[in-house]
Amino acid sequence: MHNERIARAALSRLMEPQDVAGLALVHVAGAEDALRIATGQVSYGPGLEQDITGLLADHSSVNSWAGLGAALKRWAPRIPDLAPERDLATMHRLGGRVLVPTDGLWPRQLDDLGLHQPICLWWRGLELELPPAARAVALVGSRDSTSYGASVTGDLAYSLAQRGFTVVSGGAYGIDAHAHRAALAGGSGAMPTIAVMAGGVDRFYPSGNEDLLRAVANQGAVLAEVPPGSAPTRYRFLQRNRLIAALASVTVVVEARWRSGALNTAHHAETLGRAVGAVPGSVHSANSAGCHRLLRDGGAVCVTDAGEIAELASPCGQSLADEKSGRPADHDGLTLEDLILLDALPLRSASSVEKLCTVAGLGADSVRAGLGRLALLGLAASEKGGWKRTRQST
Amino acid sequence: MHNERIARAALSRLMEPQDVAGLALVHVAGAEDALRIATGQVSYGPGLEQDITGLLADHSSVNSWAGLGAALKRWAPRIPDLAPERDLATMHRLGGRVLVPTDGLWPRQLDDLGLHQPICLWWRGLELELPPAARAVALVGSRDSTSYGASVTGDLAYSLAQRGFTVVSGGAYGIDAHAHRAALAGGSGAMPTIAVMAGGVDRFYPSGNEDLLRAVANQGAVLAEVPPGSAPTRYRFLQRNRLIAALASVTVVVEARWRSGALNTAHHAETLGRAVGAVPGSVHSANSAGCHRLLRDGGAVCVTDAGEIAELASPCGQSLADEKSGRPADHDGLTLEDLILLDALPLRSASSVEKLCTVAGLGADSVRAGLGRLALLGLAASEKGGWKRTRQST
Known part of the structure; x- marks a missing residue:
């Protein structure tokens, strides 16, 4: 048959x-x-x-x-x-299945791979549609992550999952594991995280991540294009990276060395016309050198929080980045003349208009008009016939 | 007269x-x-x-x-x-002078400011020509620098000065002071550092930097466009920043908050068509938020060491960046088939060509040819009629 x-x-x-x-x-x-x-x-x-x-x-x-x-x-x-029937039976026993492109659950964003679309997907996890690319973010990085990388990945994945994004990663130690774990913790949507494996999904590899990957399969999905029993070879890792890049609309490299598999995922994303983000870090950290390389080469956008990543993922370009304006300074928006005048105003004892003309290098008319404007803004106050700054203006 | x-x-x-x-x-x-x-x-x-x-x-x-x-x-x-004669006498007493655009010592790169070129420069320091823009780098940043900012600034300024660059900064606390100090320590050229002040150069401001600025004047130059006795007002700080940007071919922001005067210097540099570099840092550090903002807005290049800055400064685009290739992996440059074959080779006991065909999914001819190529590269070795990886290939 x-x-x-x-x-x-x-x-x-x-x-x-x-x-x-x-x-x-x-x-x-x-x-x-x-x-x-x-x-x-x-x-x-x-x-x-x-x-x-x-x-x-x-x-x-x-x-x-x-x-x-x-x-x-x-x-x-x-x-x-x-022995495809045996493989299908294996998947069935594990609560899984194999998806083919004609299935309703097939992730449509893989179409962008064209001829390089996988032949099928071996799938353990919820029998639910994957989110479209615009609602999926790939977080990738080194296996030997630093505490900085762990903490940033945790923040990003948690916050992205809270916003309803699905966090895609590779199930490895380090950044991948932190991404899956925090997404599970923050998950509010149907499928907070999925792991794309380089080897067969019949076993959870690496073994140290077995419990984590079991949780990912229970709340999201663990998938691969290679059949059960396949070893995760170097070649398959490199090919697997194209699937991570294709499933998400943004690939963010959180920590990567100068040479790193995560950069390969970023290049796949670029080739597919997907956005690439890189998290900056200390110039002393070898684990950020790959991120800085991506920023320097111009292919990646500097991202520092989940809001900035959400903005990259948003297909309509609506601004989702967190407002980060800082406290506006009181002197923002002043004309140059008024700024000069504000600088010339004493803090303690009041100064006469004549004195202000000399100090500011402005004519008397300008000084009088400027003092009026500054007083309206609450930045200058008159006192005993002279003028001084208000406390607010310092 | x-x-x-x-x-x-x-x-x-x-x-x-x-x-x-x-x-x-x-x-x-x-x-x-x-x-x-x-x-x-x-x-x-x-x-x-x-x-x-x-x-x-x-x-x-x-x-x-x-x-x-x-x-x-x-x-x-x-x-x-x-009282210009009095001002000139003051400068003379301090071992200084005033430069005008017709002077041989006038820095020609200020011509790029066009109409906004300063009327004159009040100058304390060596009676030496400033280096051309291509040999000058501006290092700027926050007054409230972190230990990270201090250490990076020190590394960059020292190394730039050792390469014969002049480090331009603003003489303030924090990043500015670290830049001047390290440039003085690393200085090999004629003028390792210059400080461009917002107030008069008759006094060294801020007073906590007095000894440092005296040393800058002794080995380089301290200069301003405002005459002796002028207070360093906010307005003059903002205008001063255009001189820092114009004197150097690259302005590097080492550490800056989301709102910072250093960003103003960077914008002046951009307006002048000069290169802007930004040093990445922790996403948790408010003192790097301004740098990340510059990177994100696309106006700045990510720089992590003096070599990358020198590359930005080089007008002919010659590559001066430190080689950072990392150790090339043995499998670099292999064809996909040979990489698959290398993955399939066992580490311990040797494997037959037939077995390798199955594991690698390659025909016997391809396996034999590939084994020959891998053996030539020292990555595969034959043993008792079979094949295994060499230790070198792991």
Whole structure:
């Protein structure tokens, strides 16, 4: 029995993430025929190969395409391992499922990946729609986070979850774990956080985050494009990052070294036309060097609180940033002449208009008019025929 | 006796900094006639007023122009105080002088201020040319600096001075003082630091910085556009900031609150087309909020060390930033297939080519070719007919 869901489940085991030949084959032939061709059950004609070449040329991916024959050789060693029904049963036992693009629960923002959309998503968690990109924020960063990174991540994730955003991260130690944990604590919406894994979702990896990831699955979702039992290899980590970037409208790097996987996620976000934020930190902290690099290269926006991140996420550009005006100074909005005059006014004993003219370098008419304006603002007061500043103006 | 120098010395007492009517009068009539007109010694015809109006219209400053009559009224109260010869004698006694634009020592980068160039500079310090803008960096920031701000300012100023840059600042407490002090310590060039004051240079203000400013005058220069005896009013602080920005090719804000005079200096620099740098810091520090604001508004470049500042200052764009590549990872530059293969290689016991095909999801030819490439790079080694990773590749 072959149907779309089972075919995609099988294909995701046959092919590594972002196997462009495989993705193109699925695109051209459909998942069920793609599986039959990939497993050698049916042969293919020259037309199919031409269609794939044309598709890959359109996507400038033709360079990594060595023909369907080479791809079949690559897939052949894994054919004996295919057991999609067993994989689906495993997921069912774990309370999970596999999603395919035709499902109502499929996150539509993944369409932006085009040909690089995953073949399917292995999903443990609530049977609920993911929020649209505009309501999801990715918080990513180093595994070896500092106490600064932990505290900032906690503040941001908690506050974003409180505002109803879903916090997307990678389930790793460090920044990822702080992001998931604080989002769970702050969560007010339906799905406060989701974890996108590089390996299979049948086990919660790394083991030190097992309890946390179980909680994420209970209140949100833990998902991956690779089937149960897949090891989280370096290659899969790099591909996984594109899913984190695609699920959210903003990717914020909280802490990252000069070289860091989090920067890879940021670059995926940039490529997709998504916003990238970077949290500044001490110039002495190696764990902020990657963030500063992103700021310096001009691709990232400096973000310091959840309001600024919400502003980046908002598609209509409405201002959600916290008002941070500080106390306006009394002399704001004064004309230059009045500012000069205010500076010239003594604090203790009052000064005559003539004296003020000399000190301020202004004519008597200007001084008199200016004193009137300053008095109206409560900044100047007359006393015994002279003028002085009020306490308010200091 | 009226000559250019004495006339400008007198005019700088008669007029506040940036008195556009006065600056235009000097521009149109020359300094000596401008002084005669401003003090009522000679009268003027309607042609002069028209010329000034035209000049100010060209500079879009015509709005602040109420006619020469109003300006004369403004200047009149200070006429009795004029004693330029006494002021020059004061400067001479202090080992100083007054510079005018025709002097060889006049800093040519002030030309960029156009009409807003100061009338003269009151100067205490070495009788040496200031460096051109490309060799001068302004370091500015809050008076109430944190230990972080102090330490970063010290590192930057010391290192910039060691590279032969002149550090320009405002002589105030906090960031300014740390900048001057570290530049003096690191100074290798002729003039490691200069202080631009808002009040007269006859006294070193604030008094707590007296020893420091004396040292700046001994090894560099302390200067102001206002004459001896002038109080450092708020208005003069704001105008002074344009001189700091104009003297340097880069203005770096090390620490500043959300509202801070240092941001005013940064805006002057931007208006002049000079580069602006901002040092990132903790999002929890109110003293970095102004820097983050500059980064967020997009006007400032994120700078974390002296090399990055030197790069901004360099007019030819040559890269002076410190190499910060970090240790390149062994897997950098591998093709995706080889990276997948490297991930699939076991660390301990060797694996057969057939096994590697299954784990990596690659054909046998690709695996064999990839193993050859990885072996050449020292990342894979064969052992008893199988293959494993080398220690180097982990």
